[in-house]
Amino acid sequence: MPTDQDLLERWKDEPAPLLPLLHAFHERDSYLSDDALRVVSKGLRIPLADLYGTVTFYHHFSRVEGGRGRPRVCDGPICKLKGADTLLAELDGATAMPCAGRCDDPIPVLVEDRYMVGTPGSELAETPAPMPTPNPGEREECCFAHIRAEGRATLAGYRDTGGYRALARAVQEQTPGDVLDVVDASGLAGRGGAGFPTGRKWRAVADAPGEPKTIVCNADEGEPGCFKDRVLMDYDPHAVLEGMALAAYATGATRGFIYLRYEYPHTQAILERAIAEATEAGLLGQGILGTGFSFLIYVRRGAGAYICGEETSLLNSLEGKHPFPRNRPPYPVTHGYEDLPTAVNNVETLASVPQILDRGADWYRSLGEGEHAGTKIISLSGDVLRPGNYEVPIGLPLETLLFEWAGGPPPGRSIQAVTMAGLSGGFVRDLDVTLDEPCLRGRGSFLGAGGIMVFDDSRDMIEVARQAMSFFAHESCGKCFPCRIGTQRLTERLAGEAGPRNADVWRAEVHDIGHTMAAVSACGLGIAAPLITESLLRDFPDAVNAHLENGR
Amino acid sequence: MSAKLTLDGREVLFEEGETIYEIARRSKKDVPTLCYDDRLDPLGACRLCVVELEGARNPVASCTTMATDGMVVRTSTEAIEKHRKTLTELVVSENPRGVEIDPLRGMASQELALLAVRYEADGSRFEGATSGRSRKDDPNPMILRDYDQCISCYRCVRVCAEQEGDYAISVENRGFQTRITTEFAGFLEDSACTFCGQCVQTCPTGALGDLRALQNADVPGEIEKTRSICPYCGVGCSVDILSKDDKLVGVQPAMDGPANEGALCVKGQFAWEWVQHDDRLKTPLVRKDGELVPASWDEAFERAAEGFRGVEAKHGRHAIYAVASGRAPHESAYSVQKFVRAGFGTNYIDNCSRA
Numbered sequence: 001m002p003t004d005q006d007l008l009e010r011w012k013d014e015p016a017p018l019l020p021l022l023h024a025f026h027e028r029d030s031y032l033s034d035d036a037l038r039v040v041s042k043g044l045r046i047p048l049a050d051l052y053g054t055v056t057f058y059h060h061f062s063r064v065e066g067g068r069g070r071p072r073v074c075d076g077p078i079c080k081l082k083g084a085d086t087l088l089a090e091l092d093g094a095t096a097m098p099c100a101g102r103c104d105d106p107i108p109v110l111v112e113d114r115y116m117v118g119t120p121g122s123e124l125a126e127t128p129a130p131m132p133t134p135n136p137g138e139r140e141e142c143c144f145a146h147i148r149a150e151g152r153a154t155l156a157g158y159r160d161t162g163g164y165r166a167l168a169r170a171v172q173e174q175t176p177g178d179v180l181d182v183v184d185a186s187g188l189a190g191r192g193g194a195g196f197p198t199g200r201k202w203r204a205v206a207d208a209p210g211e212p213k214t215i216v217c218n219a220d221e222g223e224p225g226c227f228k229d230r231v232l233m234d235y236d237p238h239a240v241l242e243g244m245a246l247a248a249y250a251t252g253a254t255r256g257f258i259y260l261r262y263e264y265p266h267t268q269a270i271l272e273r274a275i276a277e278a279t280e281a282g283l284l285g286q287g288i289l290g291t292g293f294s295f296l297i298y299v300r301r302g303a304g305a306y307i308c309g310e311e312t313s314l315l316n317s318l319e320g321k322h323p324f325p326r327n328r329p330p331y332p333v334t335h336g337y338e339d340l341p342t343a344v345n346n347v348e349t350l351a352s353v354p355q356i357l358d359r360g361a362d363w364y365r366s367l368g369e370g371e372h373a374g375t376k377i378i379s380l381s382g383d384v385l386r387p388g389n390y391e392v393p394i395g396l397p398l399e400t401l402l403f404e405w406a407g408g409p410p411p412g413r414s415i416q417a418v419t420m421a422g423l424s425g426g427f428v429r430d431l432d433v434t435l436d437e438p439c440l441r442g443r444g445s446f447l448g449a450g451g452i453m454v455f456d457d458s459r460d461m462i463e464v465a466r467q468a469m470s471f472f473a474h475e476s477c478g479k480c481f482p483c484r485i486g487t488q489r490l491t492e493r494l495a496g497e498a499g500p501r502n503a504d505v506w507r508a509e510v511h512d513i514g515h516t517m518a519a520v521s522a523c524g525l526g527i528a529a530p531l532i533t534e535s536l537l538r539d540f541p542d543a544v545n546a547h548l549e550n551g552r
Numbered sequence: 553m554s555a556k557l558t559l560d561g562r563e564v565l566f567e568e569g570e571t572i573y574e575i576a577r578r579s580k581k582d583v584p585t586l587c588y589d590d591r592l593d594p595l596g597a598c599r600l601c602v603v604e605l606e607g608a609r610n611p612v613a614s615c616t617t618m619a620t621d622g623m624v625v626r627t628s629t630e631a632i633e634k635h636r637k638t639l640t641e642l643v644v645s646e647n648p649r650g651v652e653i654d655p656l657r658g659m660a661s662q663e664l665a666l667l668a669v670r671y672e673a674d675g676s677r678f679e680g681a682t683s684g685r686s687r688k689d690d691p692n693p694m695i696l697r698d699y700d701q702c703i704s705c706y707r708c709v710r711v712c713a714e715q716e717g718d719y720a721i722s723v724e725n726r727g728f729q730t731r732i733t734t735e736f737a738g739f740l741e742d743s744a745c746t747f748c749g750q751c752v753q754t755c756p757t758g759a760l761g762d763l764r765a766l767q768n769a770d771v772p773g774e775i776e777k778t779r780s781i782c783p784y785c786g787v788g789c790s791v792d793i794l795s796k797d798d799k800l801v802g803v804q805p806a807m808d809g810p811a812n813e814g815a816l817c818v819k820g821q822f823a824w825e826w827v828q829h830d831d832r833l834k835t836p837l838v839r840k841d842g843e844l845v846p847a848s849w850d851e852a853f854e855r856a857a858e859g860f861r862g863v864e865a866k867h868g869r870h871a872i873y874a875v876a877s878g879r880a881p882h883e884s885a886y887s888v889q890k891f892v893r894a895g896f897g898t899n900y901i902d903n904c905s906r907a
């Protein structure tokens with residue numbers, strides 16, 4: 001067994017050492033003891049009180065002996081429908097974890113680093129995540145174009161299907177400016193939620209003073225109902241690495257991090273193997289393909305905190321600080337990792353880039369419907385016959401996806417509502433929308449990271465809303481007042497635990513809280529969370545009335 | 553000042569690097585805050601300082617937003633005031649209702665109470681679970697930790713880190729479960745705390761309180777403040793002596809003290825009870841047959857003068873060395889050095905203060 005000193009020596013001079021060092025102690029001891037924290041505090045020169053506070057921020061770090069080995073059962077919105085509560089009761093010492101990113105499968109259970117799925121009464125099985133089915137609309141794809149090819153996850157398989165061609169051409173024949181021009185012209189925008197134009201972000205990093213520059217691949221995928229980044233990393237890891245390398249070449253960055261959510265341990269192994277393969281082949285590391293361009297990638301595993309997907313909270317987490325989001329401006333493009341220029345990009349955004357550079361901006365633009373440029377992966381789950389990841393042309397009618405591609409609701413049922421952007425976009429009841437930001441924002445929602453959960457007419461929307469809000473309350477970082485207190489008060493009101501009995505007063509309170517949260521919260525979590533209650537009040541007034549008459 | 557912005561319809565000049573809040577404050581705008589302490593890096597937690605900024609989709613926190621040339625800012629619109637009212641009602645709802653916060657708890661302890669009055673937030677809206685968890689079990693005799701009153705503004709944590717450099721306290725958990733804690737959720741005396749009291753004085757709710765001062769909560773009378781300098785050491789921290797009638801009831805640091813800007817150490821902050829202690833001497837004492845006995849001032853002066861003269865005659869003036877007490881008034885300290893320097897013509901004068 002490694003000694004404290006061994007672990008410290010292994011990590012203390014690495015970039016972003018806190019999380020991997022804590023994980024090393026967590027693995028060795030099965031929890032984070034006081035003594036371990038003392039060693040880490042001294043070794044990394046972090047004040048003990050700060051370290052203690054930061055460790056308690058993360059859901060998965062256990063402070064009780066044996067804690068790491070206790071089963072964590074997903075009780076996300078879709079797993080709840082599949083009996084997560086029963087499974088939780090069945091498994092000895094099990095605790096709940098928020099959506100673990102496998103909503104198109106049975107219920108995920110994490111035991112140490114084993115990721116299994118199962119349903120109540122059945123055996124748990126360690127099976128790979130479902131591969132996306134061939135595009136049901138026979139639409140041309142970008143990210144999924146080659147993902148189903150045999151051996152695509154290996155370097156050889158990736159190269160057989162055109163992989164690393166774009167990178168080789170970029171570093172050997174193109175200037176960074178050429179790469180930026182193509183990405184700009186493609187219309188690619190962030191696929192992690194905010195939809196910021198990728199070319200503009202990269203250009204800002206390229207233009208910003210300060211070195212070294214950093215590329216961060218945001219693989220935190222904490223949004224309930226989103227499981228697309230996992231599929232990309234599991235089945236097409238080199239596309240993500242190539243995308244990062246292209247981003248680095250375009251911006252002048254020399255180091256990269258993949259910030260991976262805790263719940264994907266096997267994905268970490270896949271990524272690390274791919275990085276080793278690519279480095280071995282001279283596609284990553286020092287002097288890439290014999291040029292003067294160097295770029296190193298490090299994988300860092302999160303520890304259970306949805307907010308760490310928010311880019312500035314992520315950067316604080318990487319730096320070993322308390323993961324509150326930062327105040328912006330300044331933005332990460334000028335003041336990111338270690339206050340230096342940094343591009344934070346989502347997995348899907350990065351995985352699109354090699355294809356775009358290989359096949360051209362016009363090709364990518366043309367994949368969208370009408371005016372819209374490109375594609376978006378939708379993670380579809382819940383009450384549809386064929387849940388899964390679908391790469392859709394941006395602008396595709398939602399009904400086409402739900403009914404033609406995914407088979408519609410179970411027989412005899414109708415769709416009551418879907419969520420958008422995982423939970424962050426609230427509920428959409430009128431399904432006559434197209435999957436693009438202008439349309440969805442016009443309906444008071446947004447596409448975001450592209451998680452859509454379907455609830456049929458048998459579901460209790462108040463209960464679904466309560467679960468959603470309690471997720472946001474659980475994940476609120478606690479930095480700003482409107483979100484910290486607001487998510488709690490809204491959860492209590494949806495649960496019928498507290499709040500006024502008079503229906504009009506109840507609605508006024510819920511609306512006032514949501515209105516202020518949306519307007520003045522410090523980050524996207526608090527801004528988006530009240531879309532749940534706002535859409536509930538707007539689209540389900542009868543359910544709200546019934547809740548107020550019965551429950552309260 | 554080169555840049556200018558429009559603040560509530562009037563043009564204001566400002567210096568690069570100023571925040572909207574700083575400009576608003578010096579322009580006498582009453583922008584409310586709870587998480588703000590001008591000595592600390594702005595955190596942007598309470599969101600009460602939000603203002604409307606033309607061209608921005610949402611209101612912005614003025615404390616964390618740098619002013620830029622040409623900005624058009626409105627500090628108090630109907631919509632902004634409504635958000636502030638809702639925020640105040642929310643924050644009031646997280647503490648138990650109806651607790652009187654004695655001003656002796658600390659310098660900033662009335663901030664939340666005053667804000668609640670301003671926005672008529674009486675605790676009747678947004679009822680639900682309370683968030684604080686008191687640590688009145690902490691046995692230290694100086695700092696009350698009544699976290700039932702805490703609103704998680706993190707001023708205490710930031711002042712401890714940024715001003716005192718002690719990092720004794722931090723933030724545990726997240727969201728509504730957030731608590732102020734020490735390492736391993738222990739007591740202050742087992743932490744890195746130096747009991748400087750700065751966290752107490754910046755706390756806007758009285759969740760942290762000055763236990764020494766609170767012993768005088770029931771003493772009748774209005775609190776009066778007298779500006780002075782802490783006598784304990786050569787730094788010269790400015791303090792406000794709190795008194796009720798002629799009784800000393802507490803000490804608070806002066807924010808505008810040039811040497812300390814609101815900081816004190818444990819001695820200046822908490823060690824003043826001896827002033828009114830029963831064990832203090834009330835008459836001079838002289839030694840007779842080896843016993844100390846009460847004497848008149850004349851008799852005591854006679855005896856002291858006799859002793860000094862004897863030493864000077866026998867060993868010379870440089871044999872005399874005086875140490876003034878840090879607990880004596882400044883006037884006495886001044887007199888002692890005058891007495892030694894001018895009276896005896898020697899420089900052997902010192903003070904016990906070595907903080």
Ligand SMILES: Cc1cc2nc3c(=O)[nH]c(=O)nc-3n(C[C@H](O)[C@H](O)[C@H](O)COP(=O)(O)O)c2cc1C
Nearest residue numbers: 190191192218220221222309310311345346349524
């Ligand atoms: C609460 C919150 C959680 C987020 N979680 C993620 C996430 O898990 N993955 C992600 O890529 N972006 C997430 N984002 C968005 C990031 O802040 C950021 O916009 C994104 O990573 C930028 O990459 P992109 O431009 O490629 O989309 C989140 C944002 C918020 C406010």
Ligand code: SF4
Nearest residue numbers: 477479480483523526
């Ligand atoms: S909105 Fe919520 S998650 Fe974001 S900073 Fe505020 S408390 Fe934290």
Ligand code: SF4
Nearest residue numbers: 712745746748749751
């Ligand atoms: S008394 Fe001073 S050292 Fe102790 S916690 Fe408060 S600010 Fe920190």
Ligand code: SF4
Nearest residue numbers: 702703705706708755
């Ligand atoms: S104890 Fe006081 S200063 Fe500290 S967070 Fe709570 S309310 Fe703010």
Ligand code: FES
Nearest residue numbers: 585596599601615
């Ligand atoms: S003073 Fe600006 S957010 Fe608190």
